[in-house]
Amino acid sequence: MVTKTEMPNPLHTELDLYSADDLIDVLIEDQRNALKAVWDSREKLAEAVRQALPRMRDGGRLIYVGAGTSGRLGLMDSVELYPTFSWPKHRAIALMAGGSRAIGESIEGAEDDERQGASDILSVKAAANDVVLAIAASGRTPYVLGALRAARRAGALTIGLANNPDASVVTEAHIGIVLDTGPEVISGSTRLKAGTAQKIALNSFSSALMVGLNKVYGNLMVDLRPTSAKLIHRSVNLTTHATGASDELARRTLESCGFQVKVAIVALKRGIGVTEAESQLAAVDGSVRRAIAK
Template sequence: MQNSTEIPHPQHPDLDLYPVDRLVEVLVEDQLNAAQAVWAARAQLAEAVRQAIPRIAAGGRLIYVGAGTSGRLGLLDAVELYPTFSWPRARAIALVAGGADALTDGVEGAEDDGQQGEVDLLAVRPVANDVVLAIAASGCTPYVLGALRAACASGSLTIGLANNPNAPVLAAAQISIALVTGPEIISGSTRLKAGTAQKIALNSFSSALMVGLKKVYGNLMVDLRPVNAKLVQRAISLTMHATGMSEEMARSTLVSCGYQVKVAIVALKCDIGADEARARLAVAGGNVRQALRG
């Protein structure tokens, strides 16, 4: 049975004859189906978050596995967790078929090597509290399936994301998230709406997970890592917004707190020093609301 992502789009057989305005219109319009596909899978995404939270809270890691566009999207989600939520880099691992070379160039045959997928997954020593996200537009990529087999054998929580219903990746994972996007405007180019759906799903999963781990206060990302001037200013703005304090007070408190926004918020709202604020947060497991209650 042919994958739906590989079937030529029935509505646009003369795409190459479209004027530019119409061409852009249909390409953008088709992307709307990506969000609809993720919306249809929201219950499965929520279940994945529910099952992942206790494992990650107990010290587990996020391990993303994919090939081509899917692998690069997994890597993107993994690396962005550090500056956004101060998530340890060692606890967000991305395995891409073909390794580092595949990030900028295609590596011939890499995605077809199921044994290498298994080897790469085993090399990071998966354990029961780890959460493995197996991502494949087709849902039948051998590299991803090999890694998934090893992950299942290790006892890790396995989450499969694919853009074809009834795909092998979905059948092999404990939690299956079918992002059914159908044929692409440009036949088989799953970097289009299939990739967009994967990006939305991964963003939603990891963001919800971080909220569940108390990395967010209200809707403020109070656990960011200010690794550049823009993020330093954002830390100041977040502290001001959360406490109602002046920019000068927010900045000076952040300096004393090592630019940890959570600590600065507790220190300012409770009128205590950085060390005491840090201790309160430690007792509260990083939960700002609980730390504010003392």
């Protein structure tokens, strides 16, 4: 059966005759369908966040599973959670068909190995508090389905993302999210708008999840991990913006608490020491807003 993502696009049957200007126009315009597809799935994405939150609060992990472009997008989302939200690295795992080699090259046949998908899930000991995101444009990739089925047997919450309606990844997951992007401008090249839709959906899911886990104050990313000079500078800016303190005072307070922006904000807003600020945050599950209001 030919899926929608693999069908030739009837609007651009002579794509190879287009000028460079027309090619760029068409390729960009078609990306609008990616945003629409994610928008249409927003209720399912919100439900996924609601069901994932209590599992994350109980110590669960996010486990991303995919092959090819889908696997790399899952990997990207997983690795960005640590510097952005201080999400522990061991609680954001990316499994890819073909293993780490597949990050930079195509591993022939890896995506067709359903047993390996199941084995990889078993190797990370997926359990009831874990959330497994199974990502496949076609929705029928054997590696991803093997992982999804093994995750369900292990009791993990499974979230399936696919770009084709009624695909197995969607129908077999606890929460199936259809990102119906239709045929690609270049037939079957799901690195185009199908991939864009997956990226938006994953960004939206993980960002909303982190907000729910008190990683954001207002709209400020106050639980970032300053792993570079740029992020140290950003930490100072976030602290001054949230508290009105001078750059000098903000930096001095940040230095005294290992550049924990949340701690510095509470200390400065409450006029207390950083040790007391840490205790206040711990008592309210890391919520800056609640710690300030105490």
